[in-house]
Amino acid sequence: LNNYLMKKTVLITGAAGFLGSHLCDYFLSKNYKVLGIDNFITGSPKNLSHLTANSDFEFREVDITHDLKIHDSIDYILHFASPASPIDYLQIPLETLRVGSLGTENILKIALRNKARILIASTSEVYGDPLEHPQKEEYCGNVDPVGPRGVYDEAKRFQEALTTAYHTYHGLDIRIARIFNTYGSRMRVNDGRAIPAFMGQVLRNESLTVFGDGSQTRSFCYIDDMIVGIYKLLNSNYTKPMNLGNPDEISLIDFANEIVALAGNNNKIIYKPLPINDPVKRKPDITKAMNILNWKPIVSRKKGLKKTFNYFRSLSLEELKKKEHKFA
Ligand code: NAD
Numbered sequence: 001l002n003n004y005l006m007k008k009t010v011l012i013t014g015a016a017g018f019l020g021s022h023l024c025d026y027f028l029s030k031n032y033k034v035l036g037i038d039n040f041i042t043g044s045p046k047n048l049s050h051l052t053a054n055s056d057f058e059f060r061e062v063d064i065t066h067d068l069k070i071h072d073s074i075d076y077i078l079h080f081a082s083p084a085s086p087i088d089y090l091q092i093p094l095e096t097l098r099v100g101s102l103g104t105e106n107i108l109k110i111a112l113r114n115k116a117r118i119l120i121a122s123t124s125e126v127y128g129d130p131l132e133h134p135q136k137e138e139y140c141g142n143v144d145p146v147g148p149r150g151v152y153d154e155a156k157r158f159q160e161a162l163t164t165a166y167h168t169y170h171g172l173d174i175r176i177a178r179i180f181n182t183y184g185s186r187m188r189v190n191d192g193r194a195i196p197a198f199m200g201q202v203l204r205n206e207s208l209t210v211f212g213d214g215s216q217t218r219s220f221c222y223i224d225d226m227i228v229g230i231y232k233l234l235n236s237n238y239t240k241p242m243n244l245g246n247p248d249e250i251s252l253i254d255f256a257n258e259i260v261a262l263a264g265n266n267n268k269i270i271y272k273p274l275p276i277n278d279p280v281k282r283k284p285d286i287t288k289a290m291n292i293l294n295w296k297p298i299v300s301r302k303k304g305l306k307k308t309f310n311y312f313r314s315l316s317l318e319e320l321k322k323k324e325h326k327f328a
Pocket of ligand 1: 013014015016017018019020037038039040041042043044062063064065079080081082083084085099103121122123124178179180181182183
């Protein structure tokens with residue numbers, strides 16, 4: 001009983017999403033009590049269904065942009081609520097701006113009231129289409145505020161500014177994770193990102209769609225590595241933004257070929273025009289994370305892709321065929 005009473009409580013926003021649900025699992029495995037909140041706008045109850053019998057886990061359906069009534073005592077907050085893939089935030093631009101601004105301030109107020117340490121999920125998108133390569137935390141980015149991705153990029157930049165102001169003005173204990181592309185189980189097959197898109201196409205026996213000539217690069221981090229990085233950042237005392245990601249860079253065309261090989265099919269690759277503002281290059285400089293957190297990704301792309309492929313393969317054909325996410 002004593003042990004139970006001493007457990008720390010972590011509030012996770014965006015708990016029903018890809019990263020959020022993995023964070024719930026990880027913090028429960030580390031003996032925390034987890035209070036997950038989400039409004040399911042891009043997440044799914046299915047991602048948390050395995051936790052219903054866990055007495056250390058509680059879930060509440062809440063939209064964090066509305067007035068939040070969280071009266072529980074909270075020790076830590078992981079703020080991950082936000083649409084995260086272009087296919088989502090282009091369809092729900094206002095919700096995206098609001099969750100990064102109003103929603104973030106609501107959560108910061110809860111942190112302040114509880115004197116809780118808060119880690120916010122920022123993104124490599126704050127660098128926009130970067131003119132420096134790889135991207136260090138000091139690089140201020142190349143973002144078009146009124147471009148199609150502006151709604152997400154600027155919401156996240158504002159979120160960093162607001163969180164930092166709560167730190168400097170109110171003394172709030174903050175952590176800022178600049179997360180680069182992450183992949184793994186529970187991504188939506190239809191979320192428009194390269195890995196679920198390629199895997200869905202392979203499993204439906206369709207051609208793979210590559211945008212542009214496929215020479216644009218990405219650096220993909222496996223979910224288990226990312227979760228450990230987030231945990232270590234939370235437990236550090238570093239309050240400035242920190243890059244978390246895998247610097248192992250690959251062109252999209254090579255990547256598509258790797259997934260075709262993994263599936264053992266002979267799918268064709270077709271090319272479509274590159275969307276506006278699609279970044280040409282992305283690669284984190286993770287020197288800070290390596291030095292300060294003693295962290296770096298350890299799961300090879302081969303291993304991570306195989307595990308992720310097994311997840312997508314376990315989905316029903318009906319799920320694999322869902323091409324559009326319908327917003328309420
Ligand atoms: P996701 O869409 O799977 O998860 C986001 C969750 O937030 C969803 O469950 C959604 O329903 C919830 N949400 C959105 N608005 C909300 C609101 N107003 N109230 C309550 N819940 C709300 O996306 P993800 O990939 O898991 O991303 C999670 C976080 O990590 C986001 O903040 C994203 O910006 C950040 N991030 C992710 C990546 C990545 O590669 N996946 C990269 C950089 C940053």
